[in-house]
Amino acid sequence: MSQVEAVKMPASVYTAIVQHAREGKPEEICGIVRGRGLVAGSAIRGRNIAGERIENYEVDPETLLLQFTFEEQGDEMMGIYHSHPVSVAWPSATDAWNAHYPESIYFICSLEFDDAPVIRAFRMTPHWIDLDIVQLRRELPFTEVRPHLFAYYHAPGAAAPALLHPITAHVPAPFYIDFFTDDHGDEVDSRIVSLVEHTLQVDWPDTAPAHP
Numbered sequence: 001m002s003q004v005e006a007v008k009m010p011a012s013v014y015t016a017i018v019q020h021a022r023e024g025k026p027e028e029i030c031g032i033v034r035g036r037g038l039v040a041g042s043a044i045r046g047r048n049i050a051g052e053r054i055e056n057y058e059v060d061p062e063t064l065l066l067q068f069t070f071e072e073q074g075d076e077m078m079g080i081y082h083s084h085p086v087s088v089a090w091p092s093a094t095d096a097w098n099a100h101y102p103e104s105i106y107f108i109c110s111l112e113f114d115d116a117p118v119i120r121a122f123r124m125t126p127h128w129i130d131l132d133i134v135q136l137r138r139e140l141p142f143t144e145v146r147p148h149l150f151a152y153y154h155a156p157g158a159a160a161p162a163l164l165h166p167i168t169a170h171v172p173a174p175f176y177i178d179f180f181t182d183d184h185g186d187e188v189d190s191r192i193v194s195l196v197e198h199t200l201q202v203d204w205p206d207t208a209p210a211h212p
């Protein structure tokens with residue numbers, strides 16, 4: 001695997017996201033991260049406007065619009081965060097489907113273990129490749145992850161059937177193949193989204209005792 005640059009985050013931002021996640025549990029919480037490039041500066045709480053907030057999130061548009069005021073001041077929305085109240089800090093198929101900001105880092109805060117919160121950082125990149133979903137459905141184990149949304153997850157090193165070779169030649173694993181169906185069960189939209197994890201470097205304050 002090629003070297004992936006680390007994302008840097010002040011301890012204050014890390015603890016603010018964990019605190020928000022704890023206050024929101026059992027629902028998922030979400031917000032945005034102001035910063036520059038791969039350096040986080042501050043976390044801004046958003047409202048989760050998803051219909052089903054126990055296992056999904058959608059940042060409210062007012063919060064997303066704040067990114068334009070950051071840009072006027074030379075910053076950007078470098079990240080979007082949300083919590084997984086009871087599951088690991090790994091993007092779900094739904095997270096991949098809803099990742100509309102390929103330039104942003106997606107931070108996921110897991111409270112799977114209440115006394116050991118974990119935040120991990122990902123980039124999620126959609127790939128626009130024509131897919132024969134009818135054929136893919138026949139040969140790959142797709143799961144309906146929520147009504148009308150079907151997903152197949154391809155892990156790094158997983159065996160790829162021949163029909164996946166045109167995809168694996170261009171898209172690095174891990175990736176999701178997601179598709180959405182209408183009421184007749186026919187595919188209406190599909191997408192491949194690859195995941196790259198960035199190491200998260202948190203600058204915890206030095207707690208070592210001072211020299212006497």
Ligand SMILES: [Zn+2]
Nearest residue numbers: 084091092095
């Ligand atoms: Zn999620």
